[in-house]
Structures are given as C-alpha cells and as structure tokens.
Amino acid sequence: MQGGACFGRRRRAARSIRCWLTIAAIQAASLSMFSLGQQPSSAYVQTVLSIQHMIKTNDLDGALTAIHEAAHSYPANGGIENLLGIVEVEKGDITGARQAFTAAVRLDPRLASAFLNLARIDMQTASSNRVAREEALKLDEKVLTLDPKNDEANYQVATLLTWEGRYRDSLDHLHKLSLQARSRVEAEDLLCTDYADLGDHEATSKAVASLASNADLTEQDAYSCLPSLRSAHRADLIDELFTAANQRQTLTPAGQRILGLAQEAEGKLDEARATLEGAFAAGDQSVAVLIDLTRVAKAAKDYRGALGYLAHARAMDPKNASLAYEFGLICLKMDLYGESRKAIADALNLAPDNPDYNFAMGTVVSFSDDPSQAIPYLAKYHALRPQDPEGLLALGTASFRAKDYETSTKWLQQAVKYPETAADAHYYLGRIDREEWHLNKATAELKQSITLRPNQPGVLAELGQVCIDNHNYPLAQQYLGRALRLEPDNYDANFGLLQLYARTGDARRDAQAKRFDEIKNKEFEQDREMMRVIEIRPNG
Numbered sequence: 073m074q075g076g077a078c079f080g081r082r083r084r085a086a087r088s089i090r091c092w093l094t095i096a097a098i099q100a101a102s103l104s105m106f107s108l109g110q111q112p113s114s115a116y117v118q119t120v121l122s123i124q125h126m127i128k129t130n131d132l133d134g135a136l137t138a139i140h141e142a143a144h145s146y147p148a149n150g151g152i153e154n155l156l157g158i159v160e161v162e163k164g165d166i167t168g169a170r171q172a173f174t175a176a177v178r179l180d181p182r183l184a185s186a187f188l189n190l191a192r193i194d195m196q197t198a199s200s201n202r203v204a205r206e207e208a209l210k211l212d213e214k215v216l217t218l219d220p221k222n223d224e225a226n227y228q229v230a231t232l233l234t235w236e237g238r239y240r241d242s243l244d245h246l247h248k249l250s251l252q253a254r255s256r257v258e259a260e261d262l263l264c265t266d267y268a269d270l271g272d273h274e275a276t277s278k279a280v281a282s283l284a285s286n287a288d289l290t291e292q293d294a295y296s297c298l299p300s301l302r303s304a305h306r307a308d309l310i311d312e313l314f315t316a317a318n319q320r321q322t323l324t325p326a327g328q329r330i331l332g333l334a335q336e337a338e339g340k341l342d343e344a345r346a347t348l349e350g351a352f353a354a355g356d357q358s359v360a361v362l363i364d365l366t367r368v369a370k371a372a373k374d375y376r377g378a379l380g381y382l383a384h385a386r387a388m389d390p391k392n393a394s395l396a397y398e399f400g401l402i403c404l405k406m407d408l409y410g411e412s413r414k415a416i417a418d419a420l421n422l423a424p425d426n427p428d429y430n431f432a433m434g435t436v437v438s439f440s441d442d443p444s445q446a447i448p449y450l451a452k453y454h455a456l457r458p459q460d461p462e463g464l465l466a467l468g469t470a471s472f473r474a475k476d477y478e479t480s481t482k483w484l485q486q487a488v489k490y491p492e493t494a495a496d497a498h499y500y501l502g503r504i505d506r507e508e509w510h511l512n513k514a515t516a517e518l519k520q521s522i523t524l525r526p527n528q529p530g531v532l533a534e535l536g537q538v539c540i541d542n543h544n545y546p547l548a549q550q551y552l553g554r555a556l557r558l559e560p561d562n563y564d565a566n567f568g569l570l571q572l573y574a575r576t577g578d579a580r581r582d583a584q585a586k587r588f589d590e591i592k593n594k595e596f597e598q599d600r601e602m603m604r605v606i607e608i609r610p611n612g
Contacts, residue, residue: 150180325356
C-alpha cells in the first residue's frame with residue numbers, strides 16, 4: 073500500500089492502523105471532485121481518470137504536468153487541488169499535500185474526499201498528539217455529515233474515540249460499518265479493544281474468537297489489542313489470539329514469549345515452557361526469557377531445571393546480583409545449604425548493601441556449624457530495615473543457635489511484640505527458659521506460642537519435654553502424642569517419647585529406641601545432603 077493511499081502507516085497506541093482502502097479505491101473516491109448532485113463533463117472525467125492512472129502507475133511527473141494543465145482548463149477546482157494533494161503525498165511532501173487538500177475544501181466545501189484526505193494526514197500523529205486528534209475527529213465528522221455511511225470515516229472516528237477512552241461511542245461507529253468493512257481485521261481488532269477496556273467479559277470473548285478466525289490475522293494484529301487484554305486479565309484470550317496468529321505464520325521470538333507468558337498465567341506450565349524455550353531457540357536469547365523459564369520451572373517444582381536456566385542466565389550476565397540470589401533461594405528450597413551459601417555470597421559481593429541478600433545469608437549461615445557467623449549479616453539487615461520484626465526474630469534465633477541466650481532473649485523480647493513474629497518468639501523464649509531450668513516460665517511461653525498458632529509439632533514436643541522435666545508424665549504423653557499425630561517423624565517429639573518411656577519403664581521403650589535411631593539416621597543423611605555439591609548444567 074503506497075503513501076497516496078494512507079500517507080504512511082498510522083499508529084493506534086502500540087500498533088499500526090492499516091489503511092482501509094486500496095490506493096485505487098481511495099483515488100476513485102477522490103474523483104468525487106464535485107459537489108453532490110453536480111454532473112461533471114465528459115472531458116473533465118477523462119482528465120481526472122488520466123491523472124489517476126498516472127498516479128497509480130507512479131508517473132508522478134506526468135501527473136503533475138497534467139494537473140497544472142487541468143488547472144488552466146478548470147480553474148479554482150477543488151477536485152484538481154485534491155489530486156494535487158495526492159501527488160504531493162506520493163512524493164513525500166506532507167506540507168504541500170495539506171496545503172492542496174485545504175485549498176480543495178475551501179474551493180468545494182462539500183468535497184468529502186478532500187476532508188477525508190486531510191483527516192488521514194492528522195491520523196499520522198493523532199495517537200500521541202491531542203491537537204491532531206481533535207482536528208482529525210472534526211474532519212472525519214465533517215465527512216460523515218456529507219457521507220454518513222463512509223466506512224473509513226466511521227472507522228477513523230471509532231479509533232479516535234478509543235484513544236480518548238470513549239469506548240461505547242467508539243462501538244457505536246464500528247456498528248455503523250458495512251458488513252464487509254466490519255469483517256476487516258482492523259475493525260475486529262478495535263472491537264476487541266473496546267469491549268476489553270469496557271470490561272465486558274462475554275463480548276470480549278466473542279470479539280477475540282471472531283478476530284482469531286479472521287484469515288487476515290497477523291501477529292501485529294494480535295499485538296494491537298494486547299494492552300487491553302492484559303488490563304482485563306484475559307490471558308486465555310491472549311493465548312487464543314497469538315496461537316491463531318502462529319498457525320498462519322510462525323510468531324517472532326517476541327510473539328512466542330508473549331504466548332508463553334499467557335500460557336503460564338493460565339497454569340499451562342508444560343506448554344509455556346515449550347513455547348518459551350522455542351522463543352529462546354528462535355533468537356530471543358535474553359536473560360529475560362531465561363528468567364521466565366526459571367519461574368515456570370519453579371512453579372512446576374522442577375527446581376533442578378530452574379537452576380539450569382539460572383546458571384545459563386548467570387553466565388550471560390555475571391554481574392547481575394539478583395540472578396545469584398535467586399539461584400541461592402532455589403538451592404535453599406532443595407535443602408542445598410552449601411550451594412545456597414555460595415550463591416548468596418556471590419550476590420552479596422555484587423550488592424553488599426542489599427537487605428534481602430544479607431537476610432538470606434544470615435538465615436543460611438545460622439544453620440551452619442558456627443551460627444554466630446550469621447549475626448553480622450542479620451545485624452546489617454536490621455540496620456537497613458529497622459522496622460521489620462523478621463530481622464529481630466532472625467537475630468534472636470541465630471543467637472539462640474549460637475547458645476548466646478542473653479543476646480537471644482534481648483532480640484526475642486522485641487520480636488514478641490509483633491503479631492507476625494510473636495508465636496515463634498514465644499517458642500524460642502520457652503526453649504531458653506527450659507535450657508535455664510525455668511520450667512514454669514517455659515510452660516507459659518510455649519502455651520502462648522501454641523495459642524497464637526495452634527498445631528505446631530515443635531512447640532507441642534517442647535511442652536511434652538517440659539512436662540517430663542516436671543514429672544507430669546500423663547500430660548507429657550498428651551503433648552507428645554499430639555505432636556506425632558501432626559508430624560510422625562518429628563525428631564524432638566520422638567526423642568521426648570523415648571525419654572518418657574525410659575522414665576516410666578514403658579515396655580515400648582525398645583521399639584521407640586529403634587524408631588528414634590531410624591529418624592536420627594534419616595536426619596543425619598538429610599544434613600549431609602544439605603551440604604552436598606551438585607552439578608548444574610545450563611539450560612536454554
């Protein structure tokens with residue numbers, strides 16, 4: 073389609089608007105160079121047709137010469153000025169074209185085609201230029217007063233109204249289109265946008281279904297209503313539209329990524345992964361796609377696969393601290409504490425003042441052989457985010473594991489004041505009281521914890537052991553039994569039950585000793601697994 077037809081490609085939001093008419097049809101419309109009811113002479117019609125043919129065959133110099141000759145024969149003629157404007161557009165002189173079209177409507181105020189040509193010029197910048205938008209709307213409305221059924225004018229008015237957020241008014245003009253014009257992909261595209269922005273769920277679904285079945289649908293058309301479908305949270309329709317476009321012509325890597333993200337949002341994790349891997353293989357070999365793949369693999373609980381994508385991303389962008397941090401978090405999910413610590417250390421080397429990285433490192437190190445090494449990281453986190461009670465709790469628990477009960481108590485007594493950390497803080501305060509043989513205080517703290525958060529196996533096991541220390545064996549049996557019903561392999565509850573049977577001379581002691589040995593060996597293996605090193609091969 074050449075410039076004389078649509079004067080370049082108009083932009084509607086993030087997409088181009090195709091011209092409605094072919095160059096021949098537009099030029100034919102431009103030949104209504106006389107007011108309604110006016111009957112041109114045969115010579116005039118032949119002159120105009122001859123000029124049209126020259127424009128159509130790109131003989132612009134010949135057309136320009138013929139126009140100048142026609143101006144002598146038909147002076148002050150709006151139709152001739154209109155043709156001159158079309159030639160100027162073909163030559164790329166938009167300023168000259170505007171002058172010619174303006175002269176045409178001045179000479180013939182009922183020349184609808186000249187008004188439409190002026191509107192086409194303004195449409196070039198109307199999406200981002202409010203003045204041009206207002207002018208184009210005024211011109212198109214003038215066309216509609218002269219020719220109410222003009223498809224292009226109705227479509228352009230609908231487009232302008234959509235840009236203005238007047239979606240219902242836009243729909244009114246779309247519904248005025250002829251059946252042929254309404255079935256064009258541009259009109260169906262705009263219909264999808266209007267219904268999506270109005271929040272009409274059913275109408276949007278029908279509009280997208282119709283657009284998806286349009287034989288002329290391209291990836292660019294799918295992009296056109298993408299922002300509105302995203303705002304409406306219609307991942308299902310984005311999937312439908314981009315899948316349909318892909319069936320007509322293979323999507324670009326960017327289009328495949330959009331399709332993959334829509335499939336992810338729908339929970340189609342296997343399809344999303346395959347699509348995103350296709351985008352990467354097709355040319356979008358970016359860290360962003362690898363991060364998408366990491367997220368999808370995590371959602372599918374394929375943590376090893378997620379680490380593979382992240383390893384590839386880290387190789388591509390080694391100075392990106394967030395990639396190392398995410399690698400460390402996934403390792404933590406896999407109980408790979410050694411790998412996690414190493415990755416989070418890499419993140420901290422790149423961004424030493426990041427509070428999240430310091431908190432993660434402190435958390436990981438607090439489970440090491442020397443939990444006191446966690447304190448500097450957690451103290452830094454607390455300094456960076458002093459209002460976060462999680463920092464207080466983390467400092468308290470790390471100090472507890474380091475057996476610094478005095479410091480631990482100081483932090484825990486602050487953490488206990490916040491609803492989100494109170495239950496855990498009471499639990500650790502109870503454990504400190506038991507270690508220091510303050511059994512009544514321990515019981516009170518542990519009961520507060522279980523009141524705030526019922527059914528905690530660890531807290532119930534600790535209460536059972538306090539009861540054993542107090543020689544209250546029936547109550548100990550109750551607490552330990554509750555803990556084991558919630559978590560049969562709980563280490564502390566099974567150890568407490570073994571203690572109880574030993575204290576009471578219960579015949580089940582030997583069986584429980586065997587059971588506890590199994591759990592202890594299992595925990596030892598888990599501890600060893602936590603420190604193992606695994607080989608991660610980059611995926612992508």
